[in-house]
Amino acid sequence: MSILLFAESQQGKLKKGSTELSSYGFALAKQQNTTFTIVTINCEDADQLANYGASKLINLKMETKHFEAHAYATALAEIATKEDAKIILISSSADAKYMGGILAGKLQAGYVTNVVGLPTSNDSLTVKRSVFSNKAFANTTLAGAINIIGLSNNVHEEISQDSSTTVEQQDVQTTAKCTQASLEQSEGKATIADADVVVSGGRGLKGPENWGLIEDLADVLGAATACSKPVSDMGWRPHSEHVGQTGKPVATNLYIAVGISGAIQHLAGVNASKIKVVINTDPEAPFFKAADYGIVGDAFEVLPKLTEKLKARA
Amino acid sequence: MNQPTYYELYKLLCTHNNLKIFFIFVFHLFLMKILVCISCVPDTTSKINFKENDTVFDDQGVQFVINPNDEFGLTRAIWFKEKVGASVDVLHVGQASADPTLRKALAIGADKAIRIDTPALDAFVVADQISNYLQANPYDLIIAGRESIDYNGSMVPGLVAAKCDIAFVNTCVQLEIDGSTATATREMDGGMEVLSVDLPLIIGSQKGLVEETDLRIPNMRGIMQARQKPLEVVPAVESLAKSAIQNFEKPAPKAAVKLIPADDIDQLIDLLQNEAKVL
Numbered sequence: 232m233s234i235l236l237f238a239e240s241q242q243g244k245l246k247k248g249s250t251e252l253s254s255y256g257f258a259l260a261k262q263q264n265t266t267f268t269i270v271t272i273n274c275e276d277a278d279q280l281a282n283y284g285a286s287k288l289i290n291l292k293m294e295t296k297h298f299e300a301h302a303y304a305t306a307l308a309e310i311a312t313k314e315d316a317k318i319i320l321i322s323s324s325a326d327a328k329y330m331g332g333i334l335a336g337k338l339q340a341g342y343v344t345n346v347v348g349l350p351t352s353n354d355s356l357t358v359k360r361s362v363f364s365n366k367a368f369a370n371t372t373l374a375g376a377i378n379i380i381g382l383s384n385n386v387h388e389e390i391s392q393d394s395s396t397t398v399e400q401q402d403v404q405t406t407a408k409c410t411q412a413s414l415e416q417s418e419g420k421a422t423i424a425d426a427d428v429v430v431s432g433g434r435g436l437k438g439p440e441n442w443g444l445i446e447d448l449a450d451v452l453g454a455a456t457a458c459s460k461p462v463s464d465m466g467w468r469p470h471s472e473h474v475g476q477t478g479k480p481v482a483t484n485l486y487i488a489v490g491i492s493g494a495i496q497h498l499a500g501v502n503a504s505k506i507k508v509v510i511n512t513d514p515e516a517p518f519f520k521a522a523d524y525g526i527v528g529d530a531f532e533v534l535p536k537l538t539e540k541l542k543a544r545a
Numbered sequence: 546m547n548q549p550t551y552y553e554l555y556k557l558l559c560t561h562n563n564l565k566i567f568f569i570f571v572f573h574l575f576l577m578k579i580l581v582c583i584s585c586v587p588d589t590t591s592k593i594n595f596k597e598n599d600t601v602f603d604d605q606g607v608q609f610v611i612n613p614n615d616e617f618g619l620t621r622a623i624w625f626k627e628k629v630g631a632s633v634d635v636l637h638v639g640q641a642s643a644d645p646t647l648r649k650a651l652a653i654g655a656d657k658a659i660r661i662d663t664p665a666l667d668a669f670v671v672a673d674q675i676s677n678y679l680q681a682n683p684y685d686l687i688i689a690g691r692e693s694i695d696y697n698g699s700m701v702p703g704l705v706a707a708k709c710d711i712a713f714v715n716t717c718v719q720l721e722i723d724g725s726t727a728t729a730t731r732e733m734d735g736g737m738e739v740l741s742v743d744l745p746l747i748i749g750s751q752k753g754l755v756e757e758t759d760l761r762i763p764n765m766r767g768i769m770q771a772r773q774k775p776l777e778v779v780p781a782v783e784s785l786a787k788s789a790i791q792n793f794e795k796p797a798p799k800a801a802v803k804l805i806p807a808d809d810i811d812q813l814i815d816l817l818q819n820e821a822k823v824l
Binding site: 300304324325326328329330331333334337340342345357363364365366367369370372374378408411412413414415416417420422424427428452460464471473476478484485495496499502505508509521523527529532536537540544 | 587589590593595613614668669672691692694695696697698699700701702703704705706707708711712713714715716718728729731732733734735736737738739740741742743749751752753756757758786787788789790791792793794795796799800802803804805806807810811813814816817821823824
């Protein structure tokens with residue numbers, strides 16, 4: 232029995248969440264009284280995970296250069312069997328959620344997503360996960376012979392260990408089911424999924440021409456930009472920026488909502504964020520009840536001032 | 546497209562009564578078969594409460610609807626039916642309480658509803674039932690929402706893909722089908738990817754596949770027609786759950802918001818930096 236952890240990479244470089252996942256892996260291995268192995272695929276800087284206490288670090292070299300869910304799931308299922316893994320740890324990124332179901336199906340494994348902490352006991356594998364779009368949590372017991380835990384982001388502290396695991400290279404052969412025809416990826420920009428700060432705008436900004444205010448603030452903070460549902464429905468911003476119950480979930484350290492009233496569906500999507508700041512002209516906006524800090528004021532006056540002060544501070 | 550689509554041709558020929566049965570038969574051989582898997586969830590505005598010592602979801606006063614992610618997929622399926630010709634069946638794993646939701650799916654344009662009669666204990670049970678149904682009833686395209694908005698498992702389409710060994714594209718925001726190949730756009734974290742893939746295919750549907758304004762509200766004609774359409778209740782195969790919910794918890798109540806005067810931005814920055822420690 233051991234734990235297998237899949238650390239994701241993109242264009243050969245580890246993704247930001249991999250250190251948090253590795254820290255969780257170490258804590259889980261300690262709790263379950265076992266060891267853990269980190270697996271990467273086509274990763275060039277896997278050695279950056281050397282000091283997270285893993286007993287092994289394996290980089291699989293695959294012919295398919297980009298992420299392909301079927302090929303990745305097949306490779307991971309194979310290595311999990313080889314390493315006799317009983318628990319597999321993955322993240323809750325779009326890629327991980329895409330691949331996770333296929334992996335669980337291949338291994339006949341139990342699987343839970345959106346896990347927010349370590350198992351509550353070590354005799355049965357019971358974990359707390361968010362359900363009802365962050366409106367509640369469910370303590371769920373996994374009952375597979377092998378079980379997969381999909382960890383939410385931003386729920387576990389990053390702690391490195393005094394270890395120096397060396398990277399083993401292994402070749403792996405799998406076949407893909409999907410062929411990539413084209414890829415469009417924003418280079419070097421923070422994404423809603425892994426940004427520390429998200430700046431989000433609503434109808435209070437009055438029109439797409441005013442989005443510069445949101446972008447300027449996001450630039451200073453190195454933040455990703457997002458929007459409310461009406462804004463994406465009206466076509467001011469692309470769907471991919473819509474956060475909320477039917478859009479993307481946000482679990483960031485700091486969420487700044489500008490001109491968003493805070494409909495229950497929007498709040499559900501951003502609830503998992505640690506600190507919420509609301510800027511709105513309407514003191515009765517429901518978002519103020521869910522926020523940590525609030526400014527009742529006009530976004531067109533507050534935002535430029537805030538951006539300028541943060542710039543001066545940097 | 547000036548040429549009549551299959552569907553238009555089909556409708557035209559079917560007006561001639563003698564030929565109707567023959568043409569229905571012939572055209573159904575060529576029509577793409579789509580199955581949309583539907584979950585029944587509390588309306589997005591629902592307040593979430595639990596009963597029996599927080600072990601059971603309290604459905605009192607809760608309005609149940611088609612899971613929004615499934616509805617985007619269903620609407621795209623009906624678009625295929627009307628524009629290029631396809632048959633659209635909807636499938637639900639669960640109990641009779643979901644029948645009104647299945648009737649709604651029929652009222653907005655699905656041809657047939659199938660309910661596999663078993664409690665949907667977890668995603669594994671649901672995926673086992675769907676996969677088993679697909680073995681005996683093959684489809685060209687299977688659509689399931691990328692996640693349900695109640696239990697947020699995000700697992701069913703991937704499990705079905707693995708069990709049936711078919712291709713899967715998740716978080717699908719665009720889908721075109723040409724003969725036996727599909728071109729599907731997948732939303733990634735911070736980007737889009739266009740994938741080319743052979744049918745049969747299962748997709749995890751979400752907003753973008755159709756717009757919010759494309760969603761349909763059943764009209765009286767649709768509702769009347771839905772009464773005549775088949776709703777098959779199929780017995781379930783044996784399947785074991787691989788997870789069990791012990792109990793639910795509500796998030797801890799939030800402390801009151803700290804209001805900062807609009808002209809004191811320095812105070813906000815100071816609080817974010819020194820109190821919240823997020824800057």
